Amino acid sequence: MSCRAFLVTAPASGQGKTTVTAALARQARARGERVRVFKTGPDFFDPMIHEVASGESCHQLDLFMGGLAHCQALLAEAAREANLILVEGVMGLFDGKPSSADLTRAFRLPIVAVIDGSAMAQTFGALAHGLASFQPDLEFAGVIANRVASERHAAMLFESLPPQIPGLGWLPREAAITLPERHLGLLPAAELADLESRLDKAATALHFDASQLLDWEGPGDVAQAVGRASARYERPDVGLKPDPRLSALQGQRIAIARDEAFCFIYPANLDTLRALGAELAFFSPLHDATLPACDAVWLPGGYPELHAARIAANEGMQLALLAHASAGKPLLAECDGMMSLFETLVTADGAMHAGFGLLEGGALMQGKLAALGLQEAALPEGSLRGHSFHYSRADTPLVPIAHGTNPNGGATTEAVYRVGRSTASYIHFYFPSNPAAVAALFRA
Structure with missing residues (x-):
């Protein structure tokens, strides 16, 4: 079974990548696919949301905490079971050492960037261009606009994109799909009595053509990418399971x-x-x-x-x-x-x-x-x-x-x-x- 894998990232924290990732996972389940979601970096809240959205446990993929061999084994195991793997990044694409960019480079994961378009128009294209070109060795699948005011606003944002960067979809600005926060981050999933409803509304509201990712012609097959992974962050003592x-x-x-x-x-x-x-x-x-x-x-x-x-x-x-x-x-x-x-x-x-x-x-x-x-x-x-x-x-x-x-x-x-x-x-x-x-x- 072929399994496609993508990194969902953003130019910064607070762009809404958790909501978009959860909506993508929810849509995939509705299509009858088996989807696995991972979270880059140390985080407890986002994985709780993704577990509910996908119906599967959400593990960390972190090159420092777990090491490359551990991440490799987790991805390989998921690829044997799933049709689609979504990896939510941490902070902005290039933030931290190791960064989400380092993870996608190790496994050649195509990048889907979530950009908050609520307070911009043509600058949206400049921001997308910067993300896609800053480290040109990364595969860039396209962008999803978040917190969009209207269909006309979405068209204005996507018209600003360079021709080589696809506009994959957009999510409107709606209070009903916003995930509430506390001082440490999002509220734990168990405290959100209406979480299922919020996720369903987000999946319904997300304007997205799934074929754009499922038919992606880049190196999106995770089984191949795992086999080619670099040993740059190798931790030889760490695998999926203890010796x-x-x-x-x-x-x-x-x-x-x-x-x-x-x-x-x-x-x-x-x-x-x-x-x-x-x-x-x-x-x-x-x-x-x-x-x-x-x-x-x-x-x-x-x-x-x-x-x-x-x-x-x-x-x-x-x-x-x-x-x-x-x-x-x-x-x-x-x-x-x-x-x-x-x-x-x-x-x-x-x-x-x-x-x-x-x-x-x-x-x-x-x-x-x-x-x-x-x-x-x-x-x-x-x-x-x-x-x-x-x-x-x-x-x-x-x-x-x-x-x-x-x-x-x-x-x-x-x-x-x-x-x-x-x-x-x-x-x-x-x-x-x-x-x-x-x-x-x-x-x-």
């Missing part, structure tokens, strides 16, 4: 927090734990008074600051987590998971709430971004890669066992704390970056 010799979590049961407050979970992290032999059990720190029977606990990120009062009131969960840690069992807390473990949590309105109390100190929400960037931390178990993105800061006397480093020389260098077998950091770790280290972290 069978690393099945060190066989027979181990890991309890994973998953609810409204703890929802930032990469699907690839769950795949890695299962491939290492672990049994996964999910629980809610908000609603459950006890932990499931387990050998280790993982508290991923999310929004504990929005549910601080409920965390403070759940004395049963506090005692269960304290008992788990006191027994010397492994626990990993990431970003907002770490915030919930401090003695106190101060919300944006200045109110102080009790946390679960496993870590000395407190977390304080701020009105501005505190840290953002890719991270790699050298832990005693091995180096793990991931990213950091938060509005809070930690005030703790704990002495870090390690600090993250930013591959691009950015200022973010997150601390990693350890108390007994409990490890906590603002870093959202990407488990496929080092399955052996993950196994050592969780092994009882």
Whole structure:
């Protein structure tokens, strides 16, 4: 089965590429195709939307966090199952190191650029020309105009395009299809009761001729592109699944927090734990008074600051987590998971709430971004890669066992704390970056 793959990108963040990508995926499903969507870069919100839109899990394709071999394996697996693969880029096409342009170059993915045309006319063509010509070795399939006022406005935008750049379609400006946001990004899919309706409306509103992509004559067959991928970002220790010799979590049961407050979970992290032999059990720190029977606990990120009062009131969960840690069992807390473990949590309105109390100190929400960037931390178990993105800061006397480093020389260098077998950091770790280290972290 032939599978076509495209990168959906933009000149900057905020152009609407998530909405357009989701609409394209929804249209493909309506045509009876099987579509897989991937997200470039570290992001939790967009993949949640794409999972609902496509009906399939949405994984990351990130040349830093996972490496080329990992991305290669994910694409190859998807190409065996799907007719169409859409990869949503991160920020602008050329932003970051590695960038969305680096990813499309590695796999020769044709580019579909989403450009917000709401406040422009003929300049639309100049912007499209710049994207297509800035690095001429990239394949440029065309552009989709977003937030268009009318059919006449769309015609004006496309008339400005150079003849070699196709205008593939346009999406009108409608409040009914706009995806609402919060300080960290889009609202989580689970909080959008009308998400299915919004996606259906977006797919219906998108003026798009699917044959323009499905009949694309460029190197869009992902099976061929995967075979030709460059080794520029090769991580020889990383593939789709851990080496069978690393099945060190066989027979181990890991309890994973998953609810409204703890929802930032990469699907690839769950795949890695299962491939290492672990049994996964999910629980809610908000609603459950006890932990499931387990050998280790993982508290991923999310929004504990929005549910601080409920965390403070759940004395049963506090005692269960304290008992788990006191027994010397492994626990990993990431970003907002770490915030919930401090003695106190101060919300944006200045109110102080009790946390679960496993870590000395407190977390304080701020009105501005505190840290953002890719991270790699050298832990005693091995180096793990991931990213950091938060509005809070930690005030703790704990002495870090390690600090993250930013591959691009950015200022973010997150601390990693350890108390007994409990490890906590603002870093959202990407488990496929080092399955052996993950196994050592969780092994009882």
